[in-house]
Amino acid sequence: MQHALPPHLLMRLLAVLAIVLAPHGAHLPLWATLLVIAIMIWRSLSVLRRWPPIPRAAKVLLALAAFAGVYASFGRVSGQTAGVVLLVVMAVLKLTELNSRRDLMVLVLLMYFLLITHFLFSQELWTAAYLIFCAVLITGVLIDANHPAAILPLRNSLRLSGRLVAMALPLMVIIFVLFPRIPGPLWGLPSDSGAARTGLSDNMEPGEISSLVESDAVAFRVRFEGKPPANRELYWRGPVFGHFDGHRWDSVLHANAENDTQAKLDGGEVRYEVTLEPQRSHWLFALDLPAAASLPSDAHLDADFELFANGESRERRLYQLESFTQYRLQGEFDDAQRRFYTRLPARSNPRTQALAQQWRAQGLDDQQIIDAALAMFRQQAFFYTLHPPALSRDSVDEFLFDTRKGFCEHYASSFAVLMRAAGIPARIVTGYQGGEKNAVGDYYLVRQSDAHAWTEVWLAPRGWVRIDPTAAVAPQRIERGIGEALENSGDLPAFLDPRRPGYNLRYAFEARWDWINSQWNHWVLGYGPDLQQEFLRRFGIVDWSDMILALTAAVSLVLGGLGIVLLRQFSVPAASDPAQDQWRRLQRRLARVGLTQLAHEGALDFSRRVSIAKPALAASIAQITSLYLQLRYLQTAGTSSNAPSERQLAQAVTALKI
């Protein structure tokens, strides 16, 4: 064992390690958190109280136990979360054998690596500040580790590390912008990488969407090119459900993946750009109805006009689309399809089926039945609420005839069942409706709370027609958004409540904050191969070799500049003495004719020698010498009263004709 590390240094290291590990607390299983805390407390006490080191066997046992613990918690020791937990635990176990500078250096490097693992879980704006903060702290420990003589005052080491990090920042920006990005992944991602699964699911049960509305998380942001459509046209199409089991709606598995559904698009196209937050599903959202021609290369539309990405959206992704708000979807319909979209489980929801058949028996046609159903929602005592009573097996019957309190999925579901019972093909479409316009950034923010469900019915010449029964009950929901629709119901989530004090201020602040975040997402987090190419092309940098050339040049330039700044700091400040400068000038001029002042020669001796060698100069040299001696030895250098003599000296040296 080498020299023990100074206790101060160890305490600093522990403090920094705690700060670096803190955000991981959320991912660690309880036992790991406790282990980390216990070891850190043990280590700090053992420093203060000079406890003996843990025996080697105990360390090995601890390490093995940690491995076993991770395996027990996650069923493996690799993968994103398990790997991070293992890394955290091992880093902390390293504390038990932290004796030499070598161990310290290893731990410092490990801390840098721990810092990077945070970004697997979150890359929000604040993480940038956290990154720089932690980098300064860790570098401070690194500096302490390399100053063996005595511990530096904390202020000094932090100031130095702050300076170093600040100087590294311009390099970081340059390399970030210019380092050629390649489309990842290189070797595949662990299956648990990326964000947790959020957003709409693959099926719909009563209560599922209303639980989503409680979340103010961002689903996606949309920037329209040109004039955005009206709010009531902002239906963001997501999963489509055609199969009903009496309680739950499921999507239809199409036999052929090829989309042969015909859509006639009409009205002007709407171009827009969606920045989808990571949500770990294949769904992409498009304004009803997307044009097949405008799809991104790695996405496809299926027969129900659901938009899928080829892979899960684990990262934030950006895509451009064109949509048409007026369309005729699937004008042709065969009997098999009609049978499928009117199918209901045989003995489910009998009262609903009876009602629809009663309407049909009255001789109403399809459109009249639709109107009758909507009129029922509108005129009878139906309530739009986030917290409807729970429903049992025949959910539609219970809702329509007993509880009459429901959220969009209840209305969509019961409406679709009514239609099917009346023999009209119907299906559920889920997605988002509306969006909050951000005045600062001119884009729409769509949150999870904008999740919505509506229905499509198939009418003879028009194809699939969107009918939103929620609009009949709560027209504000469609016109103005979820917040206003639930305003007086008392069960509005706090963040949506406009009557809350400071709502407007908060709204203005949030709009700005969201705009900043969207910029961050777009320019920093979304800075991949595509954006990089697009961005750098503006500067005439088109390919890899250009990038590497520009990168090398820029880094060398900045590094050279910083190097000069640093060297100047460590160089001897040149004392400014005008008299001395002029004397040197004289020396240079005389040196050209072979008269150099010798090392042992004073100014007077030299001038005497010059006068003898060049009698013509004698008078001028004598004058210069006397001025020089006066300035150097009779007056205080650097005072303003010297200025006339200095000027005289300079003129005399200039006037000298050798």
Add this chain to the structure above:
Amino acid sequence: MPRSSNATAAIPESRLRLSLERFALIFTQPFQGLQRRINHWIATRTPRVAGPWIVSRRRVYILPTRYGYGYALLLVVMLLGAMNYSNSMAFALTFLLAGLGLIGMHHTHGNLVNVQVRQTRVMPVFAGEYASFTIELANPAQAPRYALSAAWQDDKFSDLMRSAFSVDLAANHSAYLSLTQASVQRGWLSAPRFAVYTEFPLGLFHAWTWVELDMRCLVYPKAAPRGERPFDSAGGHGVRSGPRSGQDDFAGLRNYQRGDASRAIHWKSFPKQLRPMVKQFSETLENELWFDWSGLPVSWEIEKRLSILTRWIIDADAQGRSYGLRLNAQIFAPAQGAAHRHECLQALALFGVRSND
């Protein structure tokens, strides 16, 4: 004939072994030849100077340390990870650390540039002792410098954790570093070339410069073990071994002079006189010791004789007695004190040594 054939066969065998050894050397120490060349190049670049030596920008060499290589490896791993996850913040951290490493390199380099290295007086040692060469490092700049160390060229660079071996230099301040070298034989021990180096602030780079200051340490002969007594025939009176004589020989007090042994001071009179008086003994007045080179047996080795003389001088000096030295032509009249002791020992140290100045 078989013999001669054996002989002819033996020669190629030894040659073969030699060339095999050389061949093996290329593999085991491939850089040795290169190292030799580099050393030669360094030697031509660093003249032996009297000092002060100002470390110029061009003479600072810099290479990554093993931690520097570890750091680079870490960055590669982080870069691959960032690429795999297409994680912008991971890229940002990787590039920040890359920038930090480069800035740290400049800082380490700057930490050494414009340091002034000066020599200080070197105290003589006896052969076999460690000669300590103390150098002064001065910082003429306004920025503080930290953790500067020095090591002989031949040494492996010591671990920086050895706190005694690094100094900090505040602006316009200086500090001292000692380098020790084992002295083997009497005479002049020249300080070899040494490196002034630093790894501050990040420990990722090792910046150093070679300095060869014209410092030398006088190495006295190694003192012989006690036992050999000076001969009376050596021209003077023999040294009486054992404790000093008692009161019988006391001859009076005289004023203290520099170089008097502290044990000779008459402490009792000190409060009255307020200046130290020295006890004088009749013996030291009368019996001046003469140590004579020619009095020692010629059969003894020169070094042994010098060692014995050294021992006598040390002992006589410790006892506060007057002694003289006859070393062939060099004669040092009997005297006392540190200066006299040094002169005598220097004469012994340089006996037969061709001085180059």
